[in-house]
Amino acid sequence: MSAEIDVRNAINIVGRGAVLIGHVRTGAARVGQVTLPLVLGRAPARRLQVSVVERLSSMQAGGAAVGLVFLDPPQLGDLMRALPAGSILVLEEPSEHGAGLSVPAKPPVQK
Numbered sequence: 001m002s003a004e005i006d007v008r009n010a011i012n013i014v015g016r017g018a019v020l021i022g023h024v025r026t027g028a029a030r031v032g033q034v035t036l037p038l039v040l041g042r043a044p045a046r047r048l049q050v051s052v053v054e055r056l057s058s059m060q061a062g063g064a065a066v067g068l069v070f071l072d073p074p075q076l077g078d079l080m081r082a083l084p085a086g087s088i089l090v091l092e093e094p095s096e097h098g099a100g101l102s103v104p105a106k107p108p109v110q111k
Contacts, residue, residue, distance in 0.1 A: 002026075002090060003029045009021045031052065038074075041075065052068070053067075
């Protein structure tokens with residue numbers, strides 16, 4: 001299942017890095033989901049994988065408010081340029097449409 005997030009802001013939290021704040025439009029944001037490829041700074045486009053989903057209280061209407069933290073988080077400025085307020089972030093399950101990230105295989109168990 002995928003999710004669409006209405007981006008509201010991005011902030012930097014010490015110990016977490018860049019955190020994207022938004023409202024869930026459709027679906028559900030979950031740990032392990034990945035973004036569509038994003039151009040972050042001068043690097044080639046890459047997908048970000050969600051490592052933490054924090055449910056936030058919100059006085060505004062527009063769906064559940066969430067804070068998203070990513071594995072290997074980008075610089076705050078790069079994230080804000082790639083996903084400015086008002087944009088829609090699409091999250092996919094890693095297995096959807098070849099969205100998977102390269103995950104090293106587990107070594108065989110030796111007996």
